[in-house]
Amino acid sequence: MLTNRSQVVSKKEMTLIEKMYLPAIFSGMWITFTHLFKKSATIRYPEQTREFSGIYRGQHVLKRDEKGAERCTACGLCAVACPAEAITMVSAERKPGEEHLYREEKYAKIYEINMLRCIFCGDCEEACPKEAIFLTDRKVDSFYTRKEFIYGKSILVESKDSPIDLTKRQTPDVKEFKLDKHYAHNQTFDKNKKTKVGGHH
Amino acid sequence: MELNFLIYKVILVLIVFSITLLVATYSTYAERKIAAFLQDRIGPDRAGPFGILQPLADAVKMFMKEEMIPSVSNKILFIIGPGLCMLTACMTGVIIPWGKSINIGGVDYPMQIADVNIGILYLFGVLSLGVYGIMIGGWASNNKYSLLGAIRASSQMISYEVAMGISIIALVMTTGTLSTGEIAAQQTSWHWNVLYQPLGCLIFIICAFAETNRAPFDLPECETELVGGYHTEYSSMKLGLFLFAEYINMFISSAVISTFYFGGYNMPLIGRWVHDPNWLAILGFVFLFMKIVGFIFFFMWVRWTLPRFRYDQLMNLGWKVLIPLSILNMVLTGTWMMRHEIMAYFSK
Amino acid sequence: MITEYLFYLLSFLALMFASMVVLTKNPIHSVLYLVLTFFAIAGHYVLLNAQFLAAVHIIVYAGAIMVLFLFVIMLLNLNKETEAHKSIWLKGSAVVASGSLMVVLVGALKGAETIQTTNTFNANIGLIENLGMTLFNEFLLPFELASILLLAAMVGAVMLGKKSIK
Numbered sequence: 001m002l003t004n005r006s007q008v009v010s011k012k013e014m015t016l017i018e019k020m021y022l023p024a025i026f027s028g029m030w031i032t033f034t035h036l037f038k039k040s041a042t043i044r045y046p047e048q049t050r051e052f053s054g055i056y057r058g059q060h061v062l063k064r065d066e067k068g069a070e071r072c073t074a075c076g077l078c079a080v081a082c083p084a085e086a087i088t089m090v091s092a093e094r095k096p097g098e099e100h101l102y103r104e105e106k107y108a109k110i111y112e113i114n115m116l117r118c119i120f121c122g123d124c125e126e127a128c129p130k131e132a133i134f135l136t137d138r139k140v141d142s143f144y145t146r147k148e149f150i151y152g153k154s155i156l157v158e159s160k161d162s163p164i165d166l167t168k169r170q171t172p173d174v175k176e177f178k179l180d181k182h183y184a185h186n187q188t189f190d191k192n193k194k195t196k197v198g199g200h201h
Numbered sequence: 202m203e204l205n206f207l208i209y210k211v212i213l214v215l216i217v218f219s220i221t222l223l224v225a226t227y228s229t230y231a232e233r234k235i236a237a238f239l240q241d242r243i244g245p246d247r248a249g250p251f252g253i254l255q256p257l258a259d260a261v262k263m264f265m266k267e268e269m270i271p272s273v274s275n276k277i278l279f280i281i282g283p284g285l286c287m288l289t290a291c292m293t294g295v296i297i298p299w300g301k302s303i304n305i306g307g308v309d310y311p312m313q314i315a316d317v318n319i320g321i322l323y324l325f326g327v328l329s330l331g332v333y334g335i336m337i338g339g340w341a342s343n344n345k346y347s348l349l350g351a352i353r354a355s356s357q358m359i360s361y362e363v364a365m366g367i368s369i370i371a372l373v374m375t376t377g378t379l380s381t382g383e384i385a386a387q388q389t390s391w392h393w394n395v396l397y398q399p400l401g402c403l404i405f406i407i408c409a410f411a412e413t414n415r416a417p418f419d420l421p422e423c424e425t426e427l428v429g430g431y432h433t434e435y436s437s438m439k440l441g442l443f444l445f446a447e448y449i450n451m452f453i454s455s456a457v458i459s460t461f462y463f464g465g466y467n468m469p470l471i472g473r474w475v476h477d478p479n480w481l482a483i484l485g486f487v488f489l490f491m492k493i494v495g496f497i498f499f500f501m502w503v504r505w506t507l508p509r510f511r512y513d514q515l516m517n518l519g520w521k522v523l524i525p526l527s528i529l530n531m532v533l534t535g536t537w538m539m540r541h542e543i544m545a546y547f548s549k
Numbered sequence: 550m551i552t553e554y555l556f557y558l559l560s561f562l563a564l565m566f567a568s569m570v571v572l573t574k575n576p577i578h579s580v581l582y583l584v585l586t587f588f589a590i591a592g593h594y595v596l597l598n599a600q601f602l603a604a605v606h607i608i609v610y611a612g613a614i615m616v617l618f619l620f621v622i623m624l625l626n627l628n629k630e631t632e633a634h635k636s637i638w639l640k641g642s643a644v645v646a647s648g649s650l651m652v653v654l655v656g657a658l659k660g661a662e663t664i665q666t667t668n669t670f671n672a673n674i675g676l677i678e679n680l681g682m683t684l685f686n687e688f689l690l691p692f693e694l695a696s697i698l699l700l701a702a703m704v705g706a707v708m709l710g711k712k713s714i715k
Binding site for chain 3: 275278317318319322323325326328329330332333336337340348351352355356358359362379
């Protein structure tokens with residue numbers, strides 16, 4: 001009895017009025033009639049959209065730092081954390097003169113997320129030690145071929161001119177939570193320990 | 202004079218036919234809208250303002266779709282099936298009195314195509330033929346589901362025709378005529394037949410639901426058991442004709458119910474304000490149309506409220522409930538009509 | 550004039566459909582041709598101004614009985630493969646038997662005199678009011694007897710349909 005709404009089914013004989021069914025039919029029809037005047041629950045989609053939650057997990061973004069250099073160092077923690085194995089990357093060493101492009105000495109030459117595999121769990125975001133990858137409230141487009149769903153850096157990295165606002169999801173609390181060494185299981189990537197300290201799994 | 206009369210009849214037939222088709226077309230729209238409103242939705246609203254052009258879009262879709270005839274089917278009968286369905290659906294509109302006659306230049310022009318003195322029998326004849334379209338189409342598809350749907354349709358129609366006929370006999374006893382025009386003309390002001398024949402009216406309406414294959418009696422096309430029923434193998438406009446025939450049947454049934462039991466083109470009290478007979482005739486048509494629209498709404502309202510019958514329940518209701526009730530209704534009506542004679546017999 | 554042409558047209562249709570009932574191989578087609586034959590005959594009734602008879606003919610024969618026939622034949626799913634093979638002797642004897650029956654019928658009809666109806670034909674005899682008056686005054690007894698016969702048949706059918714009789 002979880003809801004207190006369960007009713008015991010009885011097999012008692014129906015009375016004559018019940019056998020006529022007409023009262024039951026009319027009461028049912030009254031119920032549907034009242035629904036004629038109720039507000040419809042429909043959202044007319046392309047014109048109206050539902051408001052997304054601040055922490056909606058949609059298409060990923062690879063952030064740049066304040067100077068416009070890519071934060072990702074191709075450490076591969078996101079790929080390891082990914083339960084759907086949607087992320088692949090190839091790392092490369094930064095050449096002299098590329099400091100304005102990449103924040104650290106190592107960077108991701110190729111960074112691909114297969115959007116058909118991705119389950120939008122957000123584990124990559126949690127695993128990232130460099131605050132480079134985030135999920136945003138953008139939706140992944142639809143395409144006709146499977147190839148088009150493999151998003152490369154050209155789509156994932158945010159453009160310099162229009163940086164993506166993450167203030168809604170990256171509140172100070174979240175930042176503090178990620179910095180906390182105790183919870184940040186990406187710091188101590190030990191399988192035995194992870195289950196203990198993580199607390200999320 | 203003869204020629205004028207002929208031209209007038211042809212024009213009347215064309216008007217009635219086009220009104221029937223128009224109403225049936227917009228019934229599909231109304232059905233979807235009412236279904237949506239009863240379920241707290243919006244319904245089609247993209248084609249034109251409020252989706253008013255949706256039936257056109259549906260029709261275009263139906264015509265443009267690929268036409269498929271199963272190679273194992275009986276091709277001629279497969280094509281005849283939906284045509285026959287449509288034909289019998291359209292044939293019934295002939296005997297509906299759409300209004301009083303309009304007097305133009307001293308000549309009366311009745312708003313009824315054919316006021317035959319066996320109107321009700323004609324109606325029954327056409328109704329009983331309606332099942333052939335479904336049966337032929339269902340059998341010619343050479344598909345088990347179609348055949349089952351066709352067989353369900355035929356047995357259901359035969360079963361409910363009996364109760365419908367007996368309930369109508371009681372009506373014929375009180376009105377004393379088989380002509381639909383006469384029945385409509387008798388129900389002036391408040392003398393609607395529903396007040397004299399409430400039980401008969403109820404039985405007739407229930408049977409009308411069964412005859413039009415509408416929910417809760419839509420077993421011939423019940424999706425959960427028979428895929429699509431008799432029109433499983435149909436596609437394109439042939440399917441469209443089957444579906445369309447159902448809406449025409451619904452329109453005609455509403456017209457028949459209004460004419461037989463709900464006063465037809467009569468409206469109480471209207472004679473106090475309007476005296477010109479021509480205006481009265483036009484208003485009568487409007488009133489009949491309002492009643493028909495009301496009944497079409499009722500048909501749809503029931504469809505989106507009540508669940509479908511199980512097959513044995515359907516047969517039980519038809520044979521064990523409606524037929525005894527209609528016979529009882531007939532006997533009661535007869536007794537009431539003969540009450541003076543019976544009283545005289547016993548007081549003697 | 551028009552009625553005469555209509556008579557010949559309807560007669561032609563009735564005979565053609567009736568022969569199609571026999572000639573066609575598919576039993577479903579036979580039933581459908583029989584329905585069309587009934588329509589042609591109903592047309593004859595209308596020509597005789599017997600609208601009630603025409604309507605009842607359509608309702609009862611085309612609308613109810615033939616639907617049941619169709620129903621049963623559809624369920625049996627008869628077709629050419631399941632048709633029993635008939636030997637040439639059987640076919641030959643069938644032709645001889647039916648041919649001699651036809652000879653007898655033709656001979657009998659040829660000898661018969663055309664009955665001269667004494668009373669003049671009443672054009673309104675087939676209308677429903679007159680028919681009802683005739684049935685319930687002049688022919689009340691046969692009418693009621695027929696209804697009792699039908700009732701007995703119905704009761705018998707119900708008894709046969711019952712699974713077991715205690």
